[in-house]
Amino acid sequence: MNHTRIELITPIITEGLRTLDEVRPFERPDLTITHRLIRQGPASIESEFDEALAVPDTIRAALEAERRGADAIIIDCMGDPGLQACREVLSIPVVGPGQTAMHFAGMLGHRFSFITVLERLRPMVGRLIAGYGLASSFASFRAVDIPVLDIGADTGRLTAALSRESIAAVQQDGADVIVLGCTGFMGCATAMRASLLEAGCDVPVIDPIPLALHVADALVRTGLAHSKRTWPAPGRKRIAGFRIPGFDSD
């Protein structure tokens, strides 16, 4: 049986928000997970601006992961920053937890709700869903109004807020699947599902990173990857101000 190595790239510079310990439970005898932050970019991602600054070094990190022997890459953010560009430069599967979670939501129920950190992400998430061709499976967007860097501050308050918005999504917006809209919410799904069941709402809660890890493994084991016709390798050309392995020129 072949061994799979998946690298999780957290596209921010803040240490400690994501640790290898959190994802280790998903390792198997034939599946190793590695983890890296980026070195150039923002402290957290909550805007198009933050995303724009995170992408160049995410590409660099993805290329280095492939060189170190990774079989697949996961970009650890629900906005899937750099997904398109990384797929151009790599041949191994590049998995976006946002895209993965929303497609699975489409498979597991009729309409999903996307529950995330801040109201200000509403149009960004709307663009993401339109771009993925999933508008007809989308019930609603909801936010708990807690910035990414405060997620860890009070887990009880966070989980309560997520549960409250999820129940409202089911009862008021007609959702029948919940997508956790921030990878920083990892681990909250179990408590949320208990609250939902208590409120009479028997709906799945998708925790994107565990799902993305299994999907990345499934792609590797079935020999699938993104289409190189959709994301062909970029042509070589002069680049100023970035050191990207294999694309350096200045």
Add this chain to the structure above:
Amino acid sequence: MNHTRIELITPIITEGLRTLDEVRPFERPDLTITHRLIRQGPASIESEFDEALAVPDTIRAALEAERRGADAIIIDCMGDPGLQACREVLSIPVVGPGQTAMHFAGMLGHRFSFITVLERLRPMVGRLIAGYGLASSFASFRAVDIPVLDIGADTGRLTAALSRESIAAVQQDGADVIVLGCTGFMGCATAMRASLLEAGCDVPVIDPIPLALHVADALVRTGLAHSKRTWPAPGRKRIAGFRIPGFDSD
């Protein structure tokens, strides 16, 4: 590490088209696959009529698989016959290879082409795609004009026809992912991908059953299943002419 047991239900009465040997390579130390045919229904599925006759006993088989301890069910047909009804009667994940392959196609590229046995399936496949909310990812439908029961007769001719239609799908219809539109095509993907690459078309070819097996395993291991709010358990009522475990009445 937990052990997963997945039952593959082939919703036809013809023996020998699908064997356990074909799927055994996808077993792992912690994953067992079992396989059953149905006993009441058609010899193969190539119409809405065939599907209608296959579904009642597929439900019965799915219920029995759950009783025997299966952790997930896969319905071995690209039309996903009985997917909705089985999800109502079961709580364990019920995976349709059609739905799964088409959602993965949506993730792995811009537009997919569905290559199947007979031209007559075009409207059925169109309804399936509309129902799954994937119309905006759909490039085209193509058929090789070989009935299901003849698939095994001449593998060389089959693979050649599938490759020819796939290349045409990429070059003429703008497809950048190929979905094998019949689970009886299992195993043809490798040769097709070679032909596609030779023709300069670097696109993934999705073989639905291997993918569905990994997805079923992923759902079990992440504790996910279809939404019971979307597919609530049927109410008990009088039924004539069918013996369905747990729903018998006459």
Add this chain to the structure above:
Amino acid sequence: MNHTRIELITPIITEGLRTLDEVRPFERPDLTITHRLIRQGPASIESEFDEALAVPDTIRAALEAERRGADAIIIDCMGDPGLQACREVLSIPVVGPGQTAMHFAGMLGHRFSFITVLERLRPMVGRLIAGYGLASSFASFRAVDIPVLDIGADTGRLTAALSRESIAAVQQDGADVIVLGCTGFMGCATAMRASLLEAGCDVPVIDPIPLALHVADALVRTGLAHSKRTWPAPGRKRIAGFRIPGFDSD
């Protein structure tokens, strides 16, 4: 002037819910209506599971009606169970009251609301509407929370609930046409329309069976039927466990 014979097939086994007396007022000197129940299937249809068990004998009944000389068939259920399969096996028009009522709703106003028995049908109805290509004419789904078999118990309470939901559909959901979402509601439209007018809501209420009868007659008289290219006759093959006239084999 030619004479038309339309057979209404009620795809359940419960006697007395639908009687020939109810539809006799729609007969004309040149239009005869006949009526049959199925013999194998569920007591009522309120789930995908119920539908799955109703379809095989609906196909058998439809084939027998054609053999007895029917000019058109109506399947007496708003989910249109077996519509696709029956259209494959028959050349005479097969009319689904769900499809008919919703297309007429699209013609008679801007957005329609579908008012039916149980909340649990919401995703099934959503799939039906998507499959019929009518999503852009759909305002909302509402349910009165009365199971099919209890419809006759208290007509006053039923009509009041239907009226209440219809008024809410107009005032809150922006509906301007009401579709009765269960053929068991036949006859309630007049009282509902009176209540709607009293509430200032001048919108049509579509009672699907009377409409379907006239549409079936119109198709016969204009020489139209469903496209056999969309629903070609099924190929003959071995079938186990069903006796379908013209398709028997075991």
Add this chain to the structure above:
Amino acid sequence: MNHTRIELITPIITEGLRTLDEVRPFERPDLTITHRLIRQGPASIESEFDEALAVPDTIRAALEAERRGADAIIIDCMGDPGLQACREVLSIPVVGPGQTAMHFAGMLGHRFSFITVLERLRPMVGRLIAGYGLASSFASFRAVDIPVLDIGADTGRLTAALSRESIAAVQQDGADVIVLGCTGFMGCATAMRASLLEAGCDVPVIDPIPLALHVADALVRTGLAHSKRTWPAPGRKRIAGFRIPGFDSD
């Protein structure tokens, strides 16, 4: 049994293109058809400009028909000119053969093709279909390049051209229903269907006026009409230059 009176309004000034004799075969003992031209407007309708000049007098004619006791109105043009405005001023059903034929096409098959007189109508027809919410049922637009006023000149050539375009629509565009895109084509459907069958294309050909007559009758007999919430009566106000019964002011 009630008697229905339907008035067919041909919204052009040219005599002889439409005669009462053509529609008389659709009368029944309980159905009378009357017919009127308009007096102010164009010789034929082949543009938005022509439509604009036809509508005011079509409204006048519709109001007069209602005053004379008509139970329903049909506007005899596939562009449904004045449909919206006439529905505002009338309470009796106003039927557009374009809307009716295209909704029936959506019911009778998967995708329809619209075959009409001139290529220049392509965008107008596209807007009509989008406005009716039927874009997902639309396969293609085709034209025979024969102006309306020349339709009667050479029926053989017309029917041959219509048949040729219809066969191409099925074989090249994936159509499985044909909609005659000009009410002046009335009567061509039978020969076209024979040609289609000969070419192996078993698809219905919808002749809009006979269908519209039956649909108008069905609406009258089921007590249905367009929603007055969608098309409320216009407020009274000063009008210059038109004499519209009930709305005159200058």
Add this chain to the structure above:
Amino acid sequence: MNHTRIELITPIITEGLRTLDEVRPFERPDLTITHRLIRQGPASIESEFDEALAVPDTIRAALEAERRGADAIIIDCMGDPGLQACREVLSIPVVGPGQTAMHFAGMLGHRFSFITVLERLRPMVGRLIAGYGLASSFASFRAVDIPVLDIGADTGRLTAALSRESIAAVQQDGADVIVLGCTGFMGCATAMRASLLEAGCDVPVIDPIPLALHVADALVRTGLAHSKRTWPAPGRKRIAGFRIPGFDSD
């Protein structure tokens, strides 16, 4: 630098609702604005009926404007009455403020709300948006319940009502751009935007006529006009009851 002459045609017969003084501030040394009412038609436009009576003389006025040397035409009504027909008869740009404002709304934000005079316009506006292909950018329709001819009666009340509905559109309907849905609201945008900002809603308010003037000028200066393939010149034919320059015949 070339000089542009734009003619604003107000498609109603009521004098004083629109004056040249209102648009003169948008003139520039190289941009002259002229203004005309129509002579045949309704006092105001609040229905499909009103629109139908306004269009013929709008076409006449547009043709005369072109003959007098106008470089572009603007039809001064948010329903864009006659836009299609005028584009057929003219080669110079014909600008609809409804189409222009809604496309700019699509550029300036995620979802727009259309705030207009009367609730009864909801379906008309829905058809307009569907016809323009902008349904996915549309958040909601709202009305202030003040008829067109009363707009000038109490500007304070009007602006308060518009502001109230705009704030509700942002807070309840998820709008992030406001489109003034009646050209008679010209000048209200500034006060509305102030109210919106006070309520914490930093969204643009599009005043359609000033925008349409600049867009018409931009089209002229870049040498662009509507596609004559979409709107080809109407064929010459007999016309009764209208005197249209260049199309007269009776």
Add this chain to the structure above:
Amino acid sequence: MNHTRIELITPIITEGLRTLDEVRPFERPDLTITHRLIRQGPASIESEFDEALAVPDTIRAALEAERRGADAIIIDCMGDPGLQACREVLSIPVVGPGQTAMHFAGMLGHRFSFITVLERLRPMVGRLIAGYGLASSFASFRAVDIPVLDIGADTGRLTAALSRESIAAVQQDGADVIVLGCTGFMGCATAMRASLLEAGCDVPVIDPIPLALHVADALVRTGLAHSKRTWPAPGRKRIAGFRIPGFDSD
């Protein structure tokens, strides 16, 4: 009369592809145009990878332009790189020529074709159009197979190729508006339109930069800008590796 200052930012590092001389003809007495390249990024933009590297310094350049007194910004690339992020950091209008040209194409005709440099951009352009909500106005994508840096090498060959693809777009794809899909094609529109007319295709050819300049000016003069509710200012946080005015931290 107020004076407008528009800054055109070419988001690549290659000098000479765009010069101020090219856009100077669009200046007016009350409109000044300035121009800047970026200093960090790729030589040209032909992939998601190139875009990713271009965006950070485009943001920096946009912020500096605002500080220097620009009234509006245009990002000189049809992929609109950085449009979303720049709109977050700026309050003055940020105009994307891709978005502008495609919305105007939607106004000026029924269906547009996008003609650009390389076939590999097809999925990127598809995502852009979906994100802008313009899928229903899109006829086709075509490419001339000439890389951006070779555009200037042989203008005759370029214009011939663009004309050939445009004529094919009209005749084969049903396009009735042409969008130049690369801002490097500036100036080719006149010759293309002549070729199109010669081939009997009277359709507009949109040259995006001249149009974007007039649209930017129109927004400034009407006091409009993008919605700050859609693109709120990014929160301040730690950033590593970029010097962005007003957002520096490390």
